[in-house]
Amino acid sequence: MAACPNVGWHATQYQRTYGMMFAAFLAQCAAGCFLAVAVSAIRQCGWRYLRLMAIVSVSIAAFAMVLLLRESVSSGETAQGPGVVALGAGILFGLVWLFVNAAQSENIRNTQRAWPAIAGIACLTAAIVFSIDADALLTAEKASAGLSQSVVMGINTLLGAVLLGTTTAAMLLGHRYLTDTDMPIAPLRRLTKLYLGVIVARIVWVAGASIPVWSSTFQPAESELYFWLALCVRVGVGMVVAAIFAWMIWDCVKRRATQSATALYYLSMLMVFIGELAGQFLMRTEQLAL
Numbered sequence: 001m002a003a004c005p006n007v008g009w010h011a012t013q014y015q016r017t018y019g020m021m022f023a024a025f026l027a028q029c030a031a032g033c034f035l036a037v038a039v040s041a042i043r044q045c046g047w048r049y050l051r052l053m054a055i056v057s058v059s060i061a062a063f064a065m066v067l068l069l070r071e072s073v074s075s076g077e078t079a080q081g082p083g084v085v086a087l088g089a090g091i092l093f094g095l096v097w098l099f100v101n102a103a104q105s106e107n108i109r110n111t112q113r114a115w116p117a118i119a120g121i122a123c124l125t126a127a128i129v130f131s132i133d134a135d136a137l138l139t140a141e142k143a144s145a146g147l148s149q150s151v152v153m154g155i156n157t158l159l160g161a162v163l164l165g166t167t168t169a170a171m172l173l174g175h176r177y178l179t180d181t182d183m184p185i186a187p188l189r190r191l192t193k194l195y196l197g198v199i200v201a202r203i204v205w206v207a208g209a210s211i212p213v214w215s216s217t218f219q220p221a222e223s224e225l226y227f228w229l230a231l232c233v234r235v236g237v238g239m240v241v242a243a244i245f246a247w248m249i250w251d252c253v254k255r256r257a258t259q260s261a262t263a264l265y266y267l268s269m270l271m272v273f274i275g276e277l278a279g280q281f282l283m284r285t286e287q288l289a290l
Contacts, residue, residue: 025276027123027130028161030057030061033120034117034165040191041187042110057119083125089122091119124157159205163198163272188261195268203243209290231290233274239275
């Protein structure tokens with residue numbers, strides 16, 4: 001029996017879609033980590049924490065670059081130029097930050113914020129480019145709405161990046177309190193306030209963006225089972241459960257219970273990661289900016 005000629009094509013398309021999804025997610029996460037440090041209390045965190053965040057952020061961005069190049073080689077298509085250049089710039093500025101951090105050591109200056117800020121903006125630009133250029137986006141029948149769609153995807157990517165970066169940075173900062181018992185609570189409190197603010201903004205955004213789902217005309221483009229499963233994970237795990245943990249974390253931080261807050265940040269990071277990955281899936285398959 002002859003094989004269907006479309007089977008291989010569809011398999012390649014799905015492989016490329018998921019490859020780009022993970023690359024965009026990693027670029028988004030790296031951007032959030034860089035930006036979270038840029039707005040944190042860097043003088044009170046200690047240079048070792050900043051070094052750790054630089055290494056983690058650069059490693060995540062480098063992994064995204066590896067995925068992009070791998071997908072480009074396997075598919076025989078050229079990787080998205082502007083996104084690759086922006087991601088490369090983010091890695092470069094992240095490495096510069098590592099050298100600046102080593103040079104300043106204990107004498108941390110506020111100017112050190114500039115390097116993670118620039119690296120974060122570069123990685124965020126890459127993540128937005130990957131989102132806008134996704135195969136499911138900006139189709140011919142929606143070409144007239146391309147600009148507004150791009151803005152929506154940009155805002156959605158920014159909110160996701162800040163949420164991913166804040167919970168990762170706060171979790172790693174919580175570990176510093178295990179070895180640096182004299183560190184003030186102010187750095188963790190600042191990141192926790194940012195985390196609470198962005199998760200509220202994320203919930204409002206997802207609630208607004210999901211309105212089309214409840215209309216009678218909406219039909220999932222892919223498997224209906226996978227769609228509803230992904231939506232339940234996005235909302236239930238990535239929003240509701242994460243919000244509950246966020247409230248518990250804030251209560252721990254107010255009580256200066258740093259170990260409990262760190263443990264809860266571990267769980268929160270897992271919930272946020274799962275939720276944002278489900279959001280990436282829905283964005284690429286259903287054109288929903290969740």
